[in-house]
Amino acid sequence: MVTDVRMPGGRRLRVNWSQQIVAYLFLLPALVVFTIFAWFPIINSVFMSFQNVNLVDAGRSTWVGFRNFERMFADPTFTASWINSLEFTVLSIIIGFFVPVVVAILVNEMRLAKSFFRVVYFLPSVIPPLIGLLVWRLIYSPNPGGLLNSLVTALGGAPQQWLQNPALVKPSILIIMTWGGFGGTMLIYLATLQDLPVELYEAAEIDGASIWQRARHIILPYLRPTMLVLLIVQVLGLVQIFIEPLVLTQGGPGQATMTPVFTLYRKGFLNGDYGLAAAWSVLLMIVLGIISLVYLRMSRITE
Amino acid sequence: MLSDSAWSRAAISNLELRSLKGQLIYLGMLAILVLLSIVVIVPFVYAFTSGLKTGREIFSPNFNLLPAQANWDNYVQAWNYFQLPRLFFNTAVMVTGGLIAQIGVSMLAAYSLSRLKPLGGRLIMLAFLVTLMIPGIAYIIPLYVTAARLGLLGSYWGLWLSYGVNAFMIFILKNFFDGLPSELFDAAKVDGANAVQVFVYIALPLTRSMLIVLAILTFVNLWKDFLWPYLVLLRSPELQPISVFLYTMEQRSTTPVNIQMAGYFMAMLPPLLIAIILQRYMQRGLSLGAVKG
Incomplete structure (x- = not known):
């Protein structure tokens, strides 16, 4: 069955309805799962943030206006969580951001064993993060017999409370995150570097540029657009830190590793305060959405 | 690449x-x-x-x-204490079902959007892509509430169905279908094949090498998932996948450390072996994502 549909602007569109039905049947599974597991929850989080939520029966939830938001802003963990996020972000840019860049440049110079390094560095990315963290917890054990402490002692240092000392806990966690993530990021840089035309090196060489100067003036500028995009990806990940405090620190010591997602989790699932947790969700979605928009802008510019 | x-x-x-x-x-x-x-x-x-x-x-x-x-x-x-065979089995069931849902749903949607020209297709694609901007963890609370009200907690269905949501995979597959020459499809249509036949006999075989890459990548990603399976299967320990079960055990019991570590190492082995044996596929899969980011 084919009919003409009048489109806005007076355009006529020939529509084959039986073909349309088939097209939508193909789309149906996706529309159903996206509705249940993405679109509806996203929209519903906004509604829930204005409610006192009854988990079992939506009809028994009551509207409470802006009360959840007022409670969220008044909560001392609110400021602590977001400041921690900021500190994690700044620290991680110092500790972790340049690791994959440098490693990719070095691996790219290798004439042999490139694929060996690629695979080895990538291994921490494939294991379940939770199991990796359970192992790391023992490595960071405050006991003088913990692996890291015994190493530090053997090198003449004093045992540390890696996860219990507020000054050490963030860097300690970021080292685990770098361990878990730099291999995958490095592969992206490496793929970019392999597109770098060899003629550029040769031209620089003829101009008398040293190896260091070639790295500084050819490789780094070539990587810069990718670096900008991956910087935003990294920030996006850091705002979502959750499993590390869950497994390693419970947000402590004090509130040193309380993060927005971890707080949201505690409000929702431990206290059953779903309305308050939804208010946290809404704010988090706004923040993450803005960062994603910046990311989209960036990656479009890069192309 | x-x-x-x-x-x-x-x-x-x-x-x-x-x-x-x-x-x-x-x-x-x-x-x-x-x-x-x-x-x-x-x-x-x-x-x-x-x-x-x-x-x-x-x-x-x-x-x-x-x-x-x-x-x-x-x-x-x-091995015996953690009942590892059961845990591996549970994880495999969870991951395989999720894999089928994710790839099946995404293939059908991508094919439709690319080749069958549904009305409003661009808008639907945009709605899919919007979900990429908001990481799932940000709406985990309403997601949990929805799953609870639909009675999806405590069963694999809550996981399998939710794993069907992957806008990135739809995006990649749609681009792939867009890039195929339309003569391939037109010829089959002239021969009288209907949309389903064209999909099964023309489109599916063409995606095979790409599907392998996507399947391996998805397999590893789903194997790593923790929070959502933890929430869905919190009260069903007999169904829990490996990382969820090891975490709950660790929370409430006093397992000797050396036994714990032996268990953790064995739990890490399957993904490690996959990464080593299938390294070429895995890295190609990553570069699929890398091109856009």
Whole structure:
């Protein structure tokens, strides 16, 4: 069955309805799962943030206006969580951001064993993060017999409370995150570097540029657009830190590793305060959405 | 894309590599990479060897990565204590179902959007893509509430169905279908094939090599998932996948550390082996994502 549909602007569109039905049947599974597991929850989080939520029966939830938001802003963990996020972000840019860049440049110079390094560095990315963290917890054990402490002692240092000392806990966690993530990021840089035309090196060489100067003036500028995009990806990940405090620190010591997602989790699932947790969700979605928009802008510019 | 053209030059030229200075620089770089490899592998080795130690040995203040004597029996104990075969089975069931849902749903949607031209298709694609901007963890609370009200908690369905949501995969597959020459499809239509036949006999076979890559990548990603399976299967310990079960065990029991470590090491082995054996596919899969980001 084919009919003409009048489109806005007076355009006529020939529509084959039986073909349309088939097209939508193909789309149906996706529309159903996206509705249940993405679109509806996203929209519903906004509604829930204005409610006192009854988990079992939506009809028994009551509207409470802006009360959840007022409670969220008044909560001392609110400021602590977001400041921690900021500190994690700044620290991680110092500790972790340049690791994959440098490693990719070095691996790219290798004439042999490139694929060996690629695979080895990538291994921490494939294991379940939770199991990796359970192992790391023992490595960071405050006991003088913990692996890291015994190493530090053997090198003449004093045992540390890696996860219990507020000054050490963030860097300690970021080292685990770098361990878990730099291999995958490095592969992206490496793929970019392999597109770098060899003629550029040769031209620089003829101009008398040293190896260091070639790295500084050819490789780094070539990587810069990718670096900008991956910087935003990294920030996006850091705002979502959750499993590390869950497994390693419970947000402590004090509130040193309380993060927005971890707080949201505690409000929702431990206290059953779903309305308050939804208010946290809404704010988090706004923040993450803005960062994603910046990311989209960036990656479009890069192309 | 990530070809190993071993002898092609990068910043250091082949000529420079023959000079003493060039060789020193090269060796220095190699040394850094080797050292880093060791650091990266230590946690795996540590889990493995701690699993072979006695409990007291693990907390001996002397730096010792290797056990005085290998207690292989710990591994047997951990295998039985954690009921690892069941955990691997559960994880495999969860991951396989999720994989089928994710790839099936995405293939159908991508094919429709690319080839069947549904009305409003662009808008629907946009609505899919919007979900990429908001990471799932941000709406985990309403998601949990929805799943609870639909009675999806405590069963694999809550996981399988939710794993069908992957806008990125729809995006990649749609681009793939967009890039195929339309003559392929037109010819089949002229021969009288209907939309389903064209999909099954023309489109599906063409995607095979890409599907392998996507399947491996999805497999590893779903194997890693923790929070959502934890929430869905919180009260069904007999269904829990490996990382959820090990976490809940760790929370409430006093398992000896060496047995724990033996269990953790065995839990890490399947994904590690996949990454090593299927490295080419995995890395190609990653570069699929990398192109856009």
